[in-house]
Amino acid sequence: MTKFDLPGCRAKEAGRKYSAAKMALWLMPLLAVSIVLGCHRGSNSLQAAISIQPANLLMFAPLPAAAPADGITAEKVNLGRKLYFDTHLSDNNSISCNSCHDVANYGADKGHAVSIGHIGKPGGRNSPTVYNAGLQFVQFWDGRAPTLAAQASGPMMNPVEMGMSGTDAVLALLRTSPEYLSAFRNAYPAIKDPVTMDNATDAIAQFESRLLTPAPWDDYLRGNENALTADQKDGLRVFLRTGCAACHAGAGMGGNSYQKLGAFTDWPDQKSDTGRLALTHEARDAMYFKVPLLRNIDQTGPWFHNGQVTALEDAVRLMAQYQTGHELSSQDVGSIISFLHALTGPLPAEFAQAPAGAATQKASGNIKQGGAANTAAGKVE
Numbered sequence: 001m002t003k004f005d006l007p008g009c010r011a012k013e014a015g016r017k018y019s020a021a022k023m024a025l026w027l028m029p030l031l032a033v034s035i036v037l038g039c040h041r042g043s044n045s046l047q048a049a050i051s052i053q054p055a056n057l058l059m060f061a062p063l064p065a066a067a068p069a070d071g072i073t074a075e076k077v078n079l080g081r082k083l084y085f086d087t088h089l090s091d092n093n094s095i096s097c098n099s100c101h102d103v104a105n106y107g108a109d110k111g112h113a114v115s116i117g118h119i120g121k122p123g124g125r126n127s128p129t130v131y132n133a134g135l136q137f138v139q140f141w142d143g144r145a146p147t148l149a150a151q152a153s154g155p156m157m158n159p160v161e162m163g164m165s166g167t168d169a170v171l172a173l174l175r176t177s178p179e180y181l182s183a184f185r186n187a188y189p190a191i192k193d194p195v196t197m198d199n200a201t202d203a204i205a206q207f208e209s210r211l212l213t214p215a216p217w218d219d220y221l222r223g224n225e226n227a228l229t230a231d232q233k234d235g236l237r238v239f240l241r242t243g244c245a246a247c248h249a250g251a252g253m254g255g256n257s258y259q260k261l262g263a264f265t266d267w268p269d270q271k272s273d274t275g276r277l278a279l280t281h282e283a284r285d286a287m288y289f290k291v292p293l294l295r296n297i298d299q300t301g302p303w304f305h306n307g308q309v310t311a312l313e314d315a316v317r318l319m320a321q322y323q324t325g326h327e328l329s330s331q332d333v334g335s336i337i338s339f340l341h342a343l344t345g346p347l348p349a350e351f352a353q354a355p356a357g358a359a360t361q362k363a364s365g366n367i368k369q370g371g372a373a374n375t376a377a378g379k380v381e
């Protein structure tokens with residue numbers, strides 16, 4: 001187990017009753033689902049025989065063809081992709097969006113609990129994946145950016161992030177590049193001076209909106225019963241029965257709401273990162289985070305906002321315990337993980353590597369080891 005599974009944090013009785021009552025209210029539909037499914041622990045063969053009623057899948061949806069983005073064009077996507085990989089947009093030419101969201105590695109900062117560049121920020125956060133991120137109702141763990149475009153303006157423009165001395169420096173650099181000039185003109189032909197920060201972030205957002213990973217789960221939701229293995233279907237039952245779908249639903253399996261981390265039992269660490277409280281200063285927002293997507297979740301560890309959980313088994317067990325009040329057996333944890341594997345899809349071949357001629361270092365993974373660590377200190381995004 002991880003350091004989060006602290007003894008003494010297993011439910012303080014008074015608090016538990018209060019939150020249990022609250023939870024019961026909105027877990028009602030899930031309760032009904034589990035009754036319909038007739039699931040009982042340890043009766044896997046029986047479960048396998050009962051097919052899952054379509055009505056129980058209504059809270060989910062297959063991935064759309066592209067995440068919503070206004071006026072998407074190939075020119076904008078290509079420009080956004082170029083910008084996304086461009087290390088010239090950082091002050092020492094060492095860091096790009098891809099450094100912390102490696103699209104060849106499921107869009108996350110593989111192996112890093114918190115991204116380099118967060119140095120100096122107390123309670124630094126784990127870099128979420130950019131794959132399917134456009135499906136979310138807001139961006140960031142605390143939802144402080146309403147859209148992908150709003151999110152993208154952060155890293156480049158903020159001098160302590162990718163290290164540029166602000167908008168002017170970025171734009172000056174883009175305007176002096178004939179390649180960028182023509183790429184901007186092609187992408188935004190109706191605009192006289194197309195090299196603007198708004199267009200740059202719009203293009204990045206358009207590129208990101210193409211980063212979708214259809215998975216066996218989508219085939220299943222579209223009616224192909226065989227798209228999930230028997231183990232995965234068992235896992236889906238345990239997922240539903242445990243109440244995971246109360247928060248992780250919709251096309252992304254999350255990304256639709258803010259929820260309290262520790263909805264059932266207080267999360268052990270109430271101090272290092274208080275979630276939305278730090279943003280809104282409203283007491284009721286304490287420990288509220290955006291519910292993250294579960295798509296490709298078996299590829300994007302370490303897990304949670306601080307990346308402190310390094311085994312998916314532990315993440316599932318902690319979720320059951322702190323979010324739903326269930327102590328899962330190892331069998332049930334394994335079952336849920338089987339189901340989670342069905343949420344992982346192949347990376348889109350056309351976007352999963354740097355574009356030809358991108359101004360990026362060869363292996364994005366190496367970038368982080370160098371000077372970026374020192375220059376990008378401070379609050380990221």
Ligand code: HEC
Nearest residue numbers: 096097100115116117125126127128133139140141152155
């Ligand atoms: C130094 C590492 C780093 C760099 C560089 C970086 N990011 Fe991030 N990114 C992060 C971290 C960490 C978070 C989460 C921060 C938070 O939620 O408070 C994040 C959050 C995001 C999110 C929100 C995802 C979600 O699920 O909420 C998107 C989208 C994103 N970044 C895209 C970009 C783009 C586009 C760029 C380049 C313009 C970029 N990032 C550059 C580390 C980085």
Ligand code: HEC
Nearest residue numbers: 243244247259263289291292303304305315316319320323
């Ligand atoms: C009450 C809402 C709620 C319920 C129920 C819930 N979760 Fe979560 N889940 C969250 C929130 C909020 C987070 C973000 C935690 C954080 O801030 O680190 C999260 C995070 C996760 C993560 C880590 C995601 C990442 O990118 O690091 C996994 C895995 C996960 N949940 C799986 C599950 C499973 C499996 C269940 C059922 C056993 C479940 N969740 C039930 C709200 C919920």
